[in-house]
Amino acid sequence: MSNSVAELSQKIIADLAPLKGVRVIAAMSGGVDSSVMAVLLKEAGLDVVGVFLNVWDYAREDVAGHGSCCSLEDSYDARRVADHIGIPFYAMDMREEFRRDVINPFIQDYETGRTPNPCERCNRFVKFGALLDAADKLDAQYVATGHYVQRRDDADGIHMFKGSDNKKDQSYFLATTSRKQAERILFPVGNLEKDDTRELARFYELSTAEKHESQDICFIPAGDRIEFLKREGATAGFRAGDIVDLDGNYLGKHEGIAHYTLGQRKGLGLPNGPWHVVALDGVVSRVVVAHPEDAFISEVDVLELGWIRLPAEGEVVTAKVRYQMQPAVCRITIDGESLHLFFEKPQKPTAPGQVAAFYVGDELLGGGIVHSAS
Secondary structure (H helix, E strand, C coil), X not given: CCHHHHHHHHXXXXXXXXXXXXXXXXXXXXCHHHHHHHHHHHHCCCEEEEEEEECCCHHHCCCCCCCCCCCHHHHHHHHHHHHHHCCCEEEEXXXXXXXXXXXXHHHHHHHHXXXXXXXHHHHHHHHHHHHHHHHHHCCCCEEECCCCEEEEEECCEEEEEECCCCCCCCHHHHCCCCHHHHCCEECCCCCCCHHHHHHHHHHCCCCCCCCCCCCCCCCCCCCCHHHHHHHCCCHHHHCCEEEEECCCCEEEEECCHHHCCCCCCCCCCCCCCCCEEEEEXXXXXXXXXXXXXXXXXXXXEEEEEEECCCCCCCCCCEEECCCCCCCEEEEEEXXXXXXXXXXXXXXXXXXXXXXXXXXXXXXXXXXXXXXXXX
């Protein structure tokens, strides 16, 4: 391990040292990030309890479980790491909570024309919902994860920032985290670059050091969303219908709105393109498309808000309404449980069901779920 990585690890351990003796649940997924997270907590002298969340029955899937995130083999990997570093380990059955809070809404969204973000719902309701409840039962003060997000506390309380590694920053997926939840979450690897995380895993001789990362949705490890939805009985999303332009002109037929997502531009097979999907109507099973210049959005309505802190007067707020976009300057108006944002410059389209994340500089303020965009 290079001196720079050693120094960085020691800095993280020093930062955690004030929590020495405090009980913390380490949410271990069986991957390298959460493995390093757990060993850093242990090295800092915290009372660490490793917990693996069993959220899905992989016996249903005709794929290799290893590396698919939260599979049976991932549970074995997490247990091996826990044994190696000398912490107690528990596998918790969260399948019922995951079905209720992630799977069922995922299916319903594709039935009605929304594009869900299951990772956000898993963080909000399972990892930082049910898992915090479990922490209470185990007398643990904190839950720690391997997310690439930074937490910094000052006299005003907790603040959350993007991860140091821009390519791995996961703040977008935590935008709906409430302040109450955030106060009890630790992110020990948030200051690390991904390469440094792997170097630390090698240094501590963790069995997950070279483990590859899954890019699939954890409950669709084969990557076939359509097959999954059909198997789960999402019939309404597969009713045939029309493809029309913004003026209602007929352009073609489709085999179900579940095949499409807002903003999609590939695989449409329409003449006189290019086209972007700009609306999905589950009531009449209609797909609406527009040319790229007509597909940009300026205004977004957001619901299901969660705030770590509200913006102060005069602060320049930026927003992301898609994971891959760069935060763009916007104006926001909050009206009770809803928020309206207006981008200063038009942006590529987003979809109802996606996350809207709000920032001041690199600080994550909070976010919500896109209800509509125009």
